[in-house]
Amino acid sequence: MYLKIWIHKKPDILFADMTKQNAKQKRADQYNDPSHNYKNYWDGREYENAAEELAIRRLLKNRSFRHAVDVGGGYGRLCILLEEYAKKVTLAEPSKQQLDIAKDFLKNHKRINRELMQADDLKFKDESVDLVTMVRVMHHLPDPSLEFSEIARILSSDGLFILEIANLAHIRNRIKYMIKGKKVPIDPVDIRSPKNRNKNEIDFVNHNPKKVAKQLAHAGLRVDKVLSVSNLRSPGLKKIAPISAMVTVEKFLQRPLARAHFGPSVFFLVKKA
Secondary structure: OHHHHHHHOOHHHHHHHHHHHHHHHHHHHHHHOOOOOHHHHOOOOHHHHHHHHHHHHHHHOOOOEEEEEEEOOOOOOOHHHHHOOEEEEEEEEOOHHHHHHHHHHOOOOOOEEEEEOEOOEOOOOOOOEEEEEEOOOHHHOOOOHHHHHHHHHHEEEEEEEEEEEEEOOOHHHHHHHHHOOOOOOOOOEEOOOHHHOOOOOOOOEEEOHHHHHHHHHHOOEEEEEEEEEOOOOOHHHHHHOOHHHHHHHHHHHOOOOOOOOOOOEEEEEEEEO
């Protein structure tokens, strides 16, 4: 494949393509690693899971869809929820191991399909999907431009795109930067530990919501609604407070805290511009 690219593309474009390909391979490799069980990752994160489901339900209230695609959805954690709103659901996931886990996790859900594909190469026809979700994926994408363009391509004119962002501008970070006399960076920030900051490790970044909104606009998409999510995320609080109580409070915080981008996760409801 890359022999053809070398013939037809300039060296700098070739390098960018190869870099992108290597990054995609690293993401798939990590989630294909038998020692990395993404399903088990959610043990002890019941509050975060409930907060994210709450946000999605709020954004999809009173709507129905023909075909929903969950991009990078792992083992299908959110697909069962999407099935409540769509006649057909596709889990579009780059990791074969995650799809194998999803086969068992989703075995009683016949309207959910599993497909091996990358977020920047979605095997759907133009404007054929009326709901796309991409949750817990952006932190692996330092530059999501190609992914946004591909989602814009498959999204129908009246379709919706729900995007979750690992929020660089959350309140704790703003305080940290303020103490240092600095502003929150516009560009993504690598949050990997120093020992993991090498080319063989998977990217892990936080994004500034303002920058992401501009990237979406460049792809022909616009932000329609915003929610601040997982606003009470705290290991200490989770030890002493019932999950049900935290979720109840979360329900009242997601909208009023959205304008301030308060929480560690921000959910965008996105439409075509």
